[in-house]
Amino acid sequence: MNCCFLGVGQTDLEGRPPFAANIAIELIKLGARCVIAAGWAIDDNSASIFAQRFYKGILNGETFGDATLNARRDAYREARKNGGADATWGAYQCYGDPDYRLRVLPDSKSSGEKFSFVAASEAVEAVRQIRDELNIGVERKIDELKSRLEKIETAAENWLHCAELRVALAEAWGELADFPVAIAHYEAAVSSSDASYTVKAAEQLANLRARNAVACHRSTAPGERDAEKVNEIIRAVLASIEELTRMLGETSERLVLQGGCWKQLAQIQYADGGEDNALETMAALYDRAAELAQDEDKSYPQLMASCARICVAIRDGRDCDARVAERLKALIDKPPEEDDDFWRLVLVADAGLIDAIASAKNLDAQLADLVVPYRRAWRHVARR
Secondary structure (H helix, E strand, C coil): CECCCCCCCCCCCCCHHHHHHHHHHHHHHCCCCEEEEECCCCCHHHHHHHHHHHHHHHHCCCCHHHHHHHHHHHHHHHHHHCCCCCCHHHHEEEEECCCCCCCCCCCCCCCCCCCCCCCHHHHHHHHHHHHHHHHCCCCCCHHHHHHHHHHHHHHCHHHCCCHHHHHHHHHHHHHCCCHHHHHHHHHHHHHCCCCCCCHHHHHHHHHHHHHHHHHHHHHCCHHHCCHHHHHHHHHHHHHHHHHHHHHHCCCHHHHHHHHHHHHHHHHHHHHCCCHHHHHHHHHHHHHHHHHHCCHHHCHHHHHHHHHHHHHHHHHHCCCCCHHHHHHHHHHHCCCCCCCCCHHHHHHHHHHHHHHHHHCCCCCCCCHHHHHHHHHHHHHHHHHC
């Protein structure tokens, strides 16, 4: 960046270098890893040479220090050709880690893909990129993403003591639905001496334990399932979330997690006939979560509460409460103004499907209409 009087022939340097230094330092405080600031007026030709050499080096894997040094040398040599009066090569004040280098991701199709990190934060960002791609379905080749994640984890093994990295890995493996691996990373984070993990990590650890119990139950042959054991696991998870809520207070997220536990219990409780109670409790918790949520976050708990009440009505053989239909209609009629929110688009599609089920409509006859909002969400993913 430039912090000088460019283009006006200014030669007075008073205050310019300190000004550049102050801005650079503030940017680093805000999170920038490295900053180059021109402290005085620079020559266009020398600046072009500096910039081209710097970016060539940094994009080819050179460290920040080496790329800067080589760019300065090229700019200095250019000045020598023109009599040596131009001091552009020295105008560039450089701040940050000299060993920092850009993380360059090779083509994921390459069988020889390798990762190399010089700091834990680089590995964290690499993992989060995969997590985000999985979260909204940007990358549909799951096996390739899983392979990339495994390679990143291997390359970052020296930083596995870092709770932030463990949490990022847990989130990514959770998106891959590999709950045992995700749980192991969460457990390592919350039990480590590094206390930088957030309360959210503890919440999600509980959430994945319950989801894993249900997933294992479903993958077991019907005659070998142990519903009572799964019930015990989910209730233990529910108790831990309730205790966390008592200690830290109610939040929409914690109530959603409790509602999720009751949703899972409703699916398993055919062992003791408690499905209706589980569904009613689920609905009440999601309603409370919607009350505490910000406007943009109300939709999911409202949808889940509606699902619970529809299930109760269907089980009782009666029509659903008209207020549920009104809530679903409100969700359906309020799609995003722009196709920039994948989960909101999917929620609108789900609300339409659930409304059709609740209304006992002929789903086959309405299939074309029901598919439209899902396709809209899919097009959003395809553009990413």
